[in-house]
Amino acid sequence: MTEELLRLDGVSMQYGTGETRVTALSGIDLTVSRGELVAVMGASGSGKSTLLTVAGGLTTPTSGEVIVEGNWLSQLSPRQLATLRRRSLGFVFQDFNLIPSLTVLENVTLPLELDGFPGKRAKRPGLDALASVELLDKADRYPVDLSGGQQQRVAIARAVVGGRSLILADEPTGALDSTTGEVVLRMLRSRVDAGAGGILVTHDARHAAWADRIVFIRDGRLVDEAQTPPVTTLFEGADR
Amino acid sequence: MSIRQSFLAILDQGACYGYQLRAEFDRRTGSTWPLNIGQIYSTLDRLERDGLVERTEADDSDHVYYAITPTGHDEVAQWLVSPVVRSTAAPRDELAMKLAIAITLPGVDITALIQAQRQATLRNLQELTRAKRAGGDGGAGDDLSWQLVIDSLIFQAEAEVRWLDHSETRLVRAKASGLAEPMPIDETRARRGRPARGGVPIDGKARA
Structure with missing residues (x-):
């Protein structure tokens, strides 16, 4: 039985009114289950980033329903929505979005502390999350001491800290070279x-x-x- | 593919018998291009004919070893310092040909054709990526050759998707400018011989 983390049900998003009305999303149905990574591809301006902000409860759709871990976002108060965002969702952006004046560990535990965890209690899950992206040894460093790829791995750790389970990543490898980007994707995939x-x-x-x-x-x-596709033997019968 | 030069380069490291050479080739290329033993021996025969390897007497286990000659050694050195030059004639790419023909036909949904192809290529890309994931991060020395080979296949598939994206955009623009009309059969009698015009040769050189 697969557990559904996210469901978009007939989600549409329009900006403006009358002649200047722009449809950014139109009747989107999409589900993401636990253990599943769904890639959204499209040209610039196709609506893919809007889709992410709607899925993350940062924007309210014009119509349709967004359901995160069984919670209908339209039914939540702004305060409840903010809590849900902190507890269930993690965003990973192209430009890392780490806070330069906080250590790596503090960046990772920030969502927990905003959620009322005292610093001490936040530390353990923070270190666990850093370990999961193989950066435990950088816990006390500052973002500026890290390479771009390492900073993005910190962002992934922050996205999953304390059992957050829905990662919303917007071009997470966009600012990284090809080999580093692959390391980041490998980490994302492993989470x-x-x-x-x-x-x-x-x-x-x-x-x-x-x-x-x-x-x-x-x-x-x-x-x-x-x-x-179903698993097949790679290169089976290949005669090159 | 440079099977011949690959064999020579392996034999330059030490004499091998046929099955041993195949095993070495597989080990160094991640078994990406399986060869049958017939191909191994026919290649060895040609290398011997050209004076690049020498055959030894069979040993106690009946293995006939092939050893590189000085000429063969020189050929390996030359191979390693020379770039691989691909043919400048347009390679017969099945997909490019299909798309080129399809846009000249009436009633073909090119967007659907491109999308179906994109999905197929992406599935191939996913499968390659999955194999790569399963193969580790390329840190292990034994897997490095295989990682390079699979990366090459991944980049080729990616290039195909990018070309499809590009073609789709180009088509949309052409349609908007009324330049994407079907091409009826030309009733003027075709002349024998090579067409005098109709495209620039792929190497950019003027034809005589």
């Missing part, structure tokens, strides 16, 4: 395999290929999707 779930927004096919499913968005609509 998902360890029980999280996630959406990976990307325009890069090589990165999308790390996902279990790839959906395409065009003019705000999901057009269709590519799914991982």
